Amino acid sequence: MTRLALVITLILLGTALTLEFKRLTMKPWPPEYFASPDMHFKYGSIGAEVNGYPYLIWRELPTIFADRIPKGFAEFGFITEPGHDLPIGISVRRYGVKRVGFNCATCHTSAVGSGNSAQILLGAPAQQLDLQAYMRFLVDASSDPRLTHTAVFESAKRNEHPIGFFDRLVIRYVVFPKLVAQIERTKTSMAWMGNRPPHGPGRTDAGNFWRERWGLNPQADNVIGTVDFPSVWNQRSRIHGSFHWDGNNSSLDERNISAALAGGAAEWLLDRNSIGRVSNWLLDLRSPTFPGPIDSQLVSKGKVIFNRVGCASCHDVSGGRIGKVTCIEELKTDPARHDLFTEEIVEKFEQVGSGYSWHFHHYRTTEGYVNMPLDGIWARGPYLHNGSVPSLLALLSRPGERPKRFLRGCTNIDATAVGFQCDNGFEFDTALKGNGNSGHDYGTALPASEKAALLEYLKSL
Amino acid sequence: MNIVSRTFKARLLNVICALIGTMMLYRSVTDSSYPGYIQREFLAPVFLGGAIGIFLMYRRYRLGFWIFTTLNFLVGYWFIFVLEDVWYHHVLPHIVFSAVFLPFYLDMRRTRVGNRIREFLLRIGRKLWSLLSANAGSAHPIEPNSDVANHADGRA
Numbered sequence: 001m002t003r004l005a006l007v008i009t010l011i012l013l014g015t016a017l018t019l020e021f022k023r024l025t026m027k028p029w030p031p032e033y034f035a036s037p038d039m040h041f042k043y044g045s046i047g048a049e050v051n052g053y054p055y056l057i058w059r060e061l062p063t064i065f066a067d068r069i070p071k072g073f074a075e076f077g078f079i080t081e082p083g084h085d086l087p088i089g090i091s092v093r094r095y096g097v098k099r100v101g102f103n104c105a106t107c108h109t110s111a112v113g114s115g116n117s118a119q120i121l122l123g124a125p126a127q128q129l130d131l132q133a134y135m136r137f138l139v140d141a142s143s144d145p146r147l148t149h150t151a152v153f154e155s156a157k158r159n160e161h162p163i164g165f166f167d168r169l170v171i172r173y174v175v176f177p178k179l180v181a182q183i184e185r186t187k188t189s190m191a192w193m194g195n196r197p198p199h200g201p202g203r204t205d206a207g208n209f210w211r212e213r214w215g216l217n218p219q220a221d222n223v224i225g226t227v228d229f230p231s232v233w234n235q236r237s238r239i240h241g242s243f244h245w246d247g248n249n250s251s252l253d254e255r256n257i258s259a260a261l262a263g264g265a266a267e268w269l270l271d272r273n274s275i276g277r278v279s280n281w282l283l284d285l286r287s288p289t290f291p292g293p294i295d296s297q298l299v300s301k302g303k304v305i306f307n308r309v310g311c312a313s314c315h316d317v318s319g320g321r322i323g324k325v326t327c328i329e330e331l332k333t334d335p336a337r338h339d340l341f342t343e344e345i346v347e348k349f350e351q352v353g354s355g356y357s358w359h360f361h362h363y364r365t366t367e368g369y370v371n372m373p374l375d376g377i378w379a380r381g382p383y384l385h386n387g388s389v390p391s392l393l394a395l396l397s398r399p400g401e402r403p404k405r406f407l408r409g410c411t412n413i414d415a416t417a418v419g420f421q422c423d424n425g426f427e428f429d430t431a432l433k434g435n436g437n438s439g440h441d442y443g444t445a446l447p448a449s450e451k452a453a454l455l456e457y458l459k460s461l
Numbered sequence: 462m463n464i465v466s467r468t469f470k471a472r473l474l475n476v477i478c479a480l481i482g483t484m485m486l487y488r489s490v491t492d493s494s495y496p497g498y499i500q501r502e503f504l505a506p507v508f509l510g511g512a513i514g515i516f517l518m519y520r521r522y523r524l525g526f527w528i529f530t531t532l533n534f535l536v537g538y539w540f541i542f543v544l545e546d547v548w549y550h551h552v553l554p555h556i557v558f559s560a561v562f563l564p565f566y567l568d569m570r571r572t573r574v575g576n577r578i579r580e581f582l583l584r585i586g587r588k589l590w591s592l593l594s595a596n597a598g599s600a601h602p603i604e605p606n607s608d609v610a611n612h613a614d615g616r617a
Binding site for chain 2: 006
C-alpha cells in the first residue's frame with residue numbers, strides 16, 4: 001500500500017465516522033412504541049422533538065422553579081395521568097439527546113371535573129392548556145441564572161432521577177452551551193407575541209407562527225389569528241368538508257401535517273407514519289357523552305327547535321352545509337382570523353413541502369368561517385372560533401348581552417349554561433383585538449323555555 | 462512504493478470492517494424498532510445484509526464488497542425516494558462507506574458463488590448489448606429522396 005493510498009483510506013474512514021456521528025446527533029432515534037392507538041395519541045412521537053427542550057433538564061424545571069410553578073407543568077394546564085411521568089401531549093425522543101416535544105394530544109385533550117373525579121376527554125379542545133404561558137416559562141427559565149447544570153444534577157438526585165456519567169458530561173459541556181443559543185432563537189421567534197393580546201388557555205395563533213417562519217415580520221404589525229383549539233374526534237364526518245376555522249384547506253392530510261409542522265416537526269424529518277396512525281384513529285374516535293343527567297323529553301323538544309330555527313342547516317349532517325364556509329358578512333363574528341389569511345399566505349403555504357410527495361396544494365382564502373358539526377359541543381367551550389363566548393347560553397344571547405369579560409381555563413362543567421364554570425382562571429377580555437364576541441346571533445330571539453330545550457338537545461350531541 | 466507492510470494493511474482492513482460492520486449492525490437493530498412502519502422496518506434486513514457483506518470482506522471475499530455496495534446504494538435510494546429524507550445526507554455517506562473498502566479490493570479473492578453471479582450478470586449484460594445493437598442495426602436511415610407526400614418546397 002502506497003503512502004497516498006493509506007492517506008486516502010484514512011481520510012475516507014475519518015469521513016465515514018464523522019458522517020455517522022453527525023447522523024447520530026441530528027437524526028431521530030426510534031420512537032417509543034405504544035401498541036394501543038390512544039396511548040400513541042397521548043404519549044407517542046410525531047417527530048416534533050427536533051428542536052425540543054432537553055428532557056433531562058426539562059423534568060427538573062418544576063423543582064428548580066417551584067416558586068413559579070408550584071403545581072409543576074399542571075400550572076399551565078397539562079394533564080398527568082396517575083402512574084405516568086410525562087403529561088399527556090408530551091413525547092420524548094432522542095435527537096442527539098432526549099428531547100421533549102408536542103404531539104396531537106397537546107392541543108386536543110382536555111379534562112372535565114377535578115381531582116379523582118376528573119374525566120379525560122381525548123380529542124377535545126385543550127381549553128385548559130395555556131401553551132403560550134408554557135413557552136414563555138421555558139424561555140424565562142432558560143435565561144434564569146438559577147438554571148445551571150449543578151442545579152439540574154442536584155434536583156435529579158433529590159427526585160431520584162439518576163443521570164449517568166456520560167449524560168452528565170453531555171449536559172454540562174454540550175447541552176447547556178447550546179441551550180442558550182436555542183433559547184435566544186426561540187425568544188426571537190416569539191417576539192411577535194408581545195404586540196398582541198395574550199392567547200390565554202385553550203387558544204393559539206398558528207397563523208402568526210407561520211408568518212414568522214416565512215420571514216413576514218409579524219412583530220412589525222398587529223395582525224391576529226388567535227383561535228380556539230378545535231376538537232378532532234369523528235374526523236370521518238368532516239372528511240369531505242374544509243378544515244381550520246376559516247375552512248382554508250380541504251385536505252385532511254395537509255391539515256394534519258400543517259399542525260405537526262406548527263407543533264415543532266421539521267419537513268425533512270416528518271414522521272408521516274406516526275401522524276397517519278393518529279389520523280386513522282381519530283377518524284372514528286367518538287365524542288364523549290355529557291357527564292350529567294339529560295332530560296330526554298326536553299331533548300326531543302330541543303331537536304325540533306334546532307331544526308325549526310335553522311341550526312340544522314349549517315350544523316347537522318343532514319343540512320348539507322357541514323364543512324362549508326359561511327361568509328363573514330352574514331356571520332358578523334370577529335374578522336381578525338379571517339383577515340389574516342391572505343393570498344400571500346396561500347402562496348407561502350404552496351411552498352411548504354416543496355419537493356416532497358406530501359407538499360401542500362389545497363390552501364385557499366375563504367369568505368368567512370366554516371360550519372362545524374356540533375358533536376360533543378358541550379365539551380368544546382368557550383365558543384366561536386376565537387373562544388370569545390363562555391357558554392352556549394351566552395351564545396344564544398344577543399351579542400350586546402354576552403359577557404364582556406369572563407374567566408376561562410377551568411375544568412368544571414356548567415350544566416345549566418353549558419360551558420365551563422370558572423372562578424379562578426385567565427381573564428378573557430372581548431374588547432381586545434381579535435377577541436370580539438359579536439355575530440352568530442342565530443337563536444338569540446328565542447324565548448327562555450325554547451333556549452333551555454335547545455341547550456338540552458345540544459348537551460345530548 | 463509500499464510504505465506499509467501487508468500485515469498492517471490486513472489489520473487496517475480488519476479495523477475498518479469492525480467499525481463499519483458495527484454501524485451496520487446497530488442500524489439494523491434500530492431500524493427494526495419501528496413496529497408497523499414497514500418502510501422503515503424494510504431497512505433492518507438490508508443493513509443486516511450490509512453487515513454480512515462486511516463480514517465477507519473481513520474473510521477477504523470480493524463478493525462481500527459487491528453485496529455491501531449494492532445494499533448501501535439501496536439504502537440511499539430508500540431514504541431519499543421512499544422515506545423522503547434529505548438527499549445529501551445519504552449520497553455522500555453511502556459513497557464513502559463503500560469507497561473506504563476500495564483500496565483493499567485487490568487483496569480480496571473471488572469465490573465460486575461470486576464468479577457465478579459475475580458470469581450471470583455478464584451474460585445479461587451481453588444479451589442486453591446484443592439486443593441494443595440489433596435494434597440499432599435494424600433502424601433504416603432516412604433516404605433523401607424518399608416518398609414524401611408534402612415537400613417543404615410545395616412539390617406534390
